[in-house]
Amino acid sequence: QLQLQESGPGLVKPSETLSLTCTVSGGSISSSSYYWGWIRQSPGKGLEWIGSIYYSGSTYYNPSLKSRVTISVDTSKNQFSLKLSSVTAADTAVYYCARGYIVATTIDYWGQGTLVTVSS
Amino acid sequence: QSALTQPASVSGSPGQSITISCTGTSSDVGDYNYVSWYQQHPGKAPKLMIYDVSKRPSGVSNRFSGSKSGNTASLTISGLQPEDEADYYCSSYTSSNTVVFGGGTKLTVL
Numbered sequence: 658q659l660q661l662q663e664s665g666p667g668l669v670k671p672s673e674t675l676s677l678t679c680t681v682s683g684g685s686i687s688s689s690s691y692y693w694g695w696i697r698q699s700p701g702k703g704l705e706w707i708g709s710i711y712y713s714g715s716t717y718y719n720p721s722l723k724s725r726v727t728i729s730v731d732t733s734k735n736q737f738s739l740k741l742s743s744v745t746a747a748d749t750a751v752y753y754c755a756r757g758y759i760v761a762t763t764i765d766y767w768g769q770g771t772l773v774t775v776s777s
Numbered sequence: 778q779s780a781l782t783q784p785a786s787v788s789g790s791p792g793q794s795i796t797i798s799c800t801g802t803s804s805d806v807g808d809y810n811y812v813s814w815y816q817q818h819p820g821k822a823p824k825l826m827i828y829d830v831s832k833r834p835s836g837v838s839n840r841f842s843g844s845k846s847g848n849t850a851s852l853t854i855s856g857l858q859p860e861d862e863a864d865y866y867c868s869s870y871t872s873s874n875t876v877v878f879g880g881g882t883k884l885t886v887l
């Protein structure tokens with residue numbers, strides 16, 4: 658059974674860079690056809706797609722976040738990562754990592770989510 | 778990209794049927810059969826209920842069905858059960874090779 662687990666700081670200061678890692682177990686991140694993505698949910702709000710990376714390394718980003726987002730993959734560790742720069746309080750959210758198809762339009766596996774708070 | 782439009786809330790009694798709409802544009806919902814629906818209970822990760830407009834993943838009840846007409850996709854839940862009470866989100870692939878979610882709909886089972 659595939660499992661995804663987010664890890665990283667739960668508190669980030671304004672203007673700094675948010676960094677999260679998703680560790681995949683029970684399957685290979687190098688498997689073809691899958692996209693590995695990040696989705697966030699601000700408190701009491703809806704889901705927002707941040708971006709996805711294909712197993713080949715191609716990346717796809719939400720246009721509204723593109724200038725601040727970098728998603729990368731480390732196949733040797735079976736992990737993929739998210740970096741979001743110049744954060745503000747508006748970036749406070751539960752961040753989910755996920756596996757999906759069609760750039761992660763269809764997400765069949767989700768991590769449990771991790772709350773990241775942006776505050777000084 | 779703008780979020781897909783969903784009603785903020787819908788409600789129904791046990792045993793009834795409800796439909797949740799998800800309206801996009803000709804650059805997303807209207808142009809691709811890549812619409813998914815997710816169910817999210819409080820404090821939990823979303824769960825895939827429908828993909829490719831109308832396909833059900835293994836293990837999802839056949840009380841859940843999806844359809845699409847033009848720029849609007851719909852999720853129908855028949856025979857409402859108390860455990861169906863949750864938030865529901867649609868998502869669509871877009872012509873820009875991105876993904877857009879709907880704003881979410883809170884389903885209340887009366």
